[in-house]
Amino acid sequence: MGLKIIIVLLFIAVLISLSSGLYFLMKDVGNSRKRTLYALGVRVTLAVALVLTITYGFVSGKLKSTAPWDRQLHPENAAQPPTYQPHQ
Numbered sequence: 474m475g476l477k478i479i480i481v482l483l484f485i486a487v488l489i490s491l492s493s494g495l496y497f498l499m500k501d502v503g504n505s506r507k508r509t510l511y512a513l514g515v516r517v518t519l520a521v522a523l524v525l526t527i528t529y530g531f532v533s534g535k536l537k538s539t540a541p542w543d544r545q546l547h548p549e550n551a552a553q554p555p556t557y558q559p560h561q
Contacts, residue, residue, distance in 0.1 A: 476530050483523040490516040 494512035501508060530536030 476526070476535050480523065480526055480530070483519055483526060487516060487519045487523060490519055 490512055494509055494516060497506075497508040497512055527536065531538075
């Protein structure tokens with residue numbers, strides 16, 4: 474449960490960094506400040522941390538896929554493909 478909370482918090486932090494970067498881009502037009510560049514660096518760092526956290530969750534088994542189209546993980550839920558029966 475703690476891993477999911479960390480993932481949600483990282484995602485929210487990425488969205489906040491994205492919006493602050495947009496704000497700095499609009500506010501600092503013609504200014505030599507590099508706040509937009511720093512916001513991009515923070516966003517990239519947070520996105521890498523988010524991907525690594527999700528990867529860790531799947532590799533360690535703490536996160537599992539429950540998608541109905543994932544036949545490898547849930548073969549009991551997979552529909553059998555239709556068999557071909559020619560018309561007579």
